[in-house]
Amino acid sequence: MSLKKNSIRKPIIGLAAVAALGLAVFGVGSTGADFSASDTGNVSIQSGTLTVELSDANNVGSFQLSYPNLAPGEIKADQFTVKNTGSIPADVEIGAPFSNVNANLGSANPAKLTVGVDNYKPMAVVTTMTGNVALGSLNPGESRTYTVRVGLDQSAGNEWQGKSLSTDVTVALKQ
Secondary structure, eight states: OHHHHHHHHHHHHHHHHHHHHHHHHHTOSSOOOOOOOOOOOOOOOOOOOOOEEEEOSSOBSSOOOOOTTOOTTOEEEEEEEEEEOSSSOEEEEEEEEEEEEEEEOTTOOGGGEEEEETTTEEEEEGGGOOSEEEEEEEOTTOEEEEEEEEEEOTTOOGGGTTOEEEEEEEEEEEO
């Protein structure tokens, strides 16, 4: 009979050991532990840029538009190109501030001189151009050529002979 008692005791002890091991491995029981895992990543923030490149048929980096020998009733055209060399889309504007204004008009009525940029702004009297003219939008790397038309009214008289006007205008990209 003592042999039988020992042979039953061994499987019971073995079952108890397996149960204790299972509780320890699977976190069941009184440990209160939760499984978790983590990893790290990177957040990088960089603002975009707006830069502009201007050019005309003869210059890169600027433009010089010229309307020589304008006669009464005549409209002349010249072109400049704007390139968005930045990294974000932007709206193109031309106009103020006007600087380095050199007007040799004497008694000539400036209302006789008109200017227009493509179809974005109809011909307007030079003296009424006080603000900016919106010329549309450019995506990064995109270029667009604009035509500036200058006209002298048919009624301009002798007071307009040999007169001149020059100014620097600002071309801006705005977000």
